[in-house]
Amino acid sequence: MKISIASDHAGFEFNKKLKDYLESQGHEVQSFGCEGLDSCDYPDFGIPAAKTVSTGEADRAILVCNNGIGMSMLANKLDGILAALVYSEETARMTRQHHGSNVLCLGAAQFSEDELLAFIKAWMETEFEGGRHGRRIGKVQDLDA
Template sequence: MKIAIGNDHSAVELKNIIVDFLKEKGIEVLNLGTDSSESCDYPVYGEKVGRAVVSGEADLGIAICGTGLGISLAANKVKGVRACVCSEPYTAVMSRRHNDANVLCFGARVVGSELAKMIVDEWINAEFEGGRHQRRVDMIMAIEEKD
């Protein structure tokens, strides 16, 4: 498995912790985020992660900013992305099982490193259930075609 990870200046430290956590699990990581604490624009990194996932360069993506919200909005503008903001493990699991989320977002100013690891672990280990949920995912994706 290969995971693209992106972040803005507020999340450099947490990104590095998550990168190490993923590598310890034998997961390949594509670092698309900043490594600088200089102020930068989270939409750049949300888009990079989204494009890496949609292109197949990565299997899944993780995007981290201060709250997770702004970077998720940017990632979700990439056609084919289903980015979710998760501040606890249950929502992370359900985002995969029911929504087939392909980008996980969270906030470095919202969750601590241990909780972030739990969220990531639950998210990457959950699988899409398909069935009745596939119809709903298809409906979500069809919205992109309307614009």
């Protein structure tokens, strides 16, 4: 699977581990930064990563900032994006199973690295259920038109 990742300075350290983890699972990863711990603007990195999903260049994206809120807000502004901010393994599973999310947003300052990796693993391993959920998501996606 092709996965784009991005972070701001708050997620920089975790983003390095995230890239290694995803590659160890056999995924092709494109990182959009950031490149250090100096304060930076999350949209500068999150928008290009999310756009790869919107345009079909990537299958999914994972965006990391201090609390995940800004990244989820920016990603959901793009056509075709269903971004979700998660706070547990269960919400990570549900956002895929019931909502078909294609962008995962995480708060690096809110959880341990082990917790974040568990959320990612749950999200990556869960398929969209479709059915009644597909009908509902279709109504959401109609807003892109």
